[in-house]
Amino acid sequence: MTSGAAILRGGLADRSTWRPGENCPVAKALGVVGTRSAMLIIREALYGTTRFDDFVARVELTEAVAAARLRELTDAGLLERHPYREDGQRTRYEYRLTEMGRDLAPAILGLYQWGARYLSANGRAPLALSHADCGSPVTVNVTCRDGHDVPLHELALARSRKPRVT
């Protein structure tokens, strides 16, 4: 027995009878944002970066890698391209997060929180995250719909039921 893991229920309890495989949503997510450069481009987009040159400079990528990654993330639906034009310049494109892209915030901020806690000098994050409306510090949390914090040893996993055909 270990108190350090989730609780597997029903058909999942015997791990020898199933494998997450390619169906696992974590594996699927990593198929889209599983590279360091993709994750850091989304981080930048969460910070409001939209322009190609800014992604290149702030993520410290080559132009070729930035272009490839922005195209992949756009094709996958996380970013949308919008044309813009500055005086005397040709039309360029900026990249804005879609709802799908914004919904990665909990995962990216989860990595931020973990990196700040365990890997930063003095355990102190370089940036402070707060709620603009009330000023309170912000964290990423695993919670249930009844409002309880759910530590790992209280997290139960079971096979999803097929939706009922009505």
Place this chain on the structure above:
Amino acid sequence: MTSGAAILRGGLADRSTWRPGENCPVAKALGVVGTRSAMLIIREALYGTTRFDDFVARVELTEAVAAARLRELTDAGLLERHPYREDGQRTRYEYRLTEMGRDLAPAILGLYQWGARYLSANGRAPLALSHADCGSPVTVNVTCRDGHDVPLHELALARSRKPRVT
């Protein structure tokens, strides 16, 4: 103006004056768990997998890759090796999550939630996550200490203040 990104405050507001660089906790986190195999090994450990052969089978890795990754994650402090011995066998080791490893749960479950919502057939996760104590569905959320949900456009980022020397 974009309503699709966080709010940068103070010295951060002009993005041309700063870069996240290597100091960014997300970049640091990806330095440790930035490979697909590392992320999926931690996923498995969250599900309770502890033994080498099970990591190999369930993450679908070669033995060489599994051994390298388990060693790196142990050296980095996410896993601890514990000896065990079955009848007639030599001593082997199992790998258990440390607190540092368990604290990756919000990030990994954040990827799970995102992958389930956007990349799964019918938007349905293969596993249902619930709170063992009360049965309610579990989600990963960005919230402030006052209990508000914090959507991205209400998330304020500022430079952390240096701790006061007293």
